[in-house]
Amino acid sequence: MQNSIQVRGARLHNLKNVNVDIPKNKLVVLTGLSGSGKSTLAFDTLYLEGARQYMESLGLVTDGMTRPPVDSIRGLSPSISVSQHLTNRNPRSTVGTVTEVFYLSAGPLCPSGAQAVSGLRERCAPSGAQRRNLD
Helix, strand or coil: CCCCCEEEEECCCCCCCCEEEECCCCCCCCCCCCCCHHHHHHHHHHHHHHHHHHHHCCCCCCCCCCCCCCCCEECCCCCCCCCCCCCCCCCCCHHHHHHHHHHHHCCCCCCCCCCCCCCCEEEEEEECCCEEEEC
């Protein structure tokens, strides 16, 4: 497993043949002047290619998803994107609850004596308890 995401020859919008190594398992911040290509690198290059590769790995058709104009991207993992626009006015919402990634963890984290309840938006239920859907 690589310790970094390696982008070579990124050339979209204001990115002009950019090469960058982004360390994994670290907090990475992209800074720069307005129009310098921060969002292009993060969303239009890394996120879209990560999403395309993920869908391709599931066997889904990715014909409508174009590859970003780069020479190569290595070490990229499946990715999610959280919009900076407020989608939920609940102040207790987190990245996990807004993206529903939180609900994926319910199965493996069920305590002893509880049974996993099938479905993305359901929780663990104690043995013999009524199943409750969160919708």
